[in-house]
Amino acid sequence: MITQSDSVKNLYAALVAAQGELQAVVKDAKNPFFKSSYATLEAVIDSIRPVYAKHDLAVVQFPVGGEDGKYGVETRICHSSGEWMSATAFMKPVKDDPQGFGAALTYAQRYTLNAMFWIAPDFDDDGNEASGL
Numbered sequence: 001m002i003t004q005s006d007s008v009k010n011l012y013a014a015l016v017a018a019q020g021e022l023q024a025v026v027k028d029a030k031n032p033f034f035k036s037s038y039a040t041l042e043a044v045i046d047s048i049r050p051v052y053a054k055h056d057l058a059v060v061q062f063p064v065g066g067e068d069g070k071y072g073v074e075t076r077i078c079h080s081s082g083e084w085m086s087a088t089a090f091m092k093p094v095k096d097d098p099q100g101f102g103a104a105l106t107y108a109q110r111y112t113l114n115a116m117f118w119i120a121p122d123f124d125d126d127g128n129e130a131s132g133l
Helices: 010-017 041-054 098-118 123-132
Strands: 002-004 029-030 034-038 056-063 072-080 084-091
Touching: 010 041, 010 056, 010 072, 010 098, 041 056, 041 098, 056 098, 072 098, 084 098
Parallel strands: none
Antiparallel strands: 002 084, 029 034, 056 072, 072 084
8 A cells, every 4th residue: 555645746756757767677686496587675776776866765664564474664755845655565474583574574675666666677587486477
C-alpha cells in the first residue's frame, strides 16, 4: 500500500524528471544456488542516488515487523519541499534466524526501490528463478 503526504505536487514533478534519467541497473553479482545474475542492493542504490539527489529527492528505509513471521521494509521517498510517499513490502524469510531476516530485509529493500523508482535490471533472472518463471 502506498501512503503519501497531503500535497505531492513537487514530489511528483521531481519523480517525473528523475524517471527520465534513470537507467537499467547493472547486474553485479552471481547467485550460485540458482546459477543466475542479479543487481545487488548496492548497485540499485548507486544507480539511483545521483539522479534523485539532483532532483532534491531522498530515500529512507525502515525495517518493520509484520504478522505470521513476515518482516519487511518501509521505503519513503522524500522531497526537499517536505512532501513524501511511502510503501511497505513484507517477506517471509526462508529461515527463521538472523541470516533469514537479513536476506528478507535486503530483498524487500531492493525490490521496493526498483518498484518505486520504476527501474529494473536488464533481465532479473535471480527473481525469475526464485519465482519459478
